[in-house]
Amino acid sequence: MIRCITYKFHTLHTIIIVFIWKHFLETMILRTLSLSDQEKVFLKSLSEKRKREFLGIRYVLKYINIKMNIFYNERRKPFLFPEGKHISLSHSFEKIAIAISSYRIGIDIEKLRENKKIIKIKKKFIRDDESIFIHPNYEEDYLHIIWGIKESLYKLEGGIFYSFLDHYKVSPFCLKRDSCVSCWIIKKSYSKRFSAFYRKIEKHYLVYIIDK
Incomplete structure (x- = not known):
């Protein structure tokens, strides 16, 4: 299950979220995710650890009702579609951090x-x-x-x-x-x-x- 949300705040047209994920690669959770064709292709290239993080981020974006798709450029830098917002992601053991901003951002x-x-x-x-x-x-x-x-x-x-x-x-x-x-x-x-x-x-x- 995922425990949402450990930490959340807004600053400078930016929302930053930190949450805990554990054992969420379960069939009933994956059924709630709808991935684009590009996301499915990208997912296949990842390790099992990265797959869990990839899917966890999308689950939480859905959980907090952010209706944007995440794509990656040639350097695997994430960006949002529709455009207009920037996103940055980070993972460390059981915690994942997401920042969504009107400005360029790194987290x-x-x-x-x-x-x-x-x-x-x-x-x-x-x-x-x-x-x-x-x-x-x-x-x-x-x-x-x-x-x-x-x-x-x-x-x-x-x-x-x-x-x-x-x-x-x-x-x-x-x-x-x-x-x-x-x-x-x-x-x-x-x-x-x-x-x-x-x-x-x-x-x-x-x-x-x-x-x-």
Whole structure:
């Protein structure tokens, strides 16, 4: 069954939803879904885990009465039809986050894990000028938030700039319950500043960036 909705709020012509899904690949639930031909083809290309997430998102969109179809471009960036709205999606273990906005948007949700995995890979996404403001007592929190910001920037930009070290930068910030953080997409010709927002939901960090 799906428990809807863990978290829901509106901001800047945007709706953001976080929900829990568990064991919903049941015949009676799948019968309630009506997929387009493109969605059926795309579904066949996914792993079993991704299939569950794919179907869970569509089930919840129907549950909250959003009557739009999700399609994917050549970079597998999701977009809505009819046009006029932007969408961003993220998954982390049992939680899925959906953002639907009048603006371009990127969203990420990450679970704080006990295996220290994110510390082991920090050299892949933490710049030298970012490492200096990370408090050692709260390193994992900072790393999850910074990863979420860069992942959200990557999604907002459409997956064009792939290096989390070269193409994205996070300005210094202090941990707060709900906070706004300055961040950048760095291009060869120019850089653009954005404001990232993060919230802690149970054992997950939710991050979103709206290009207003």
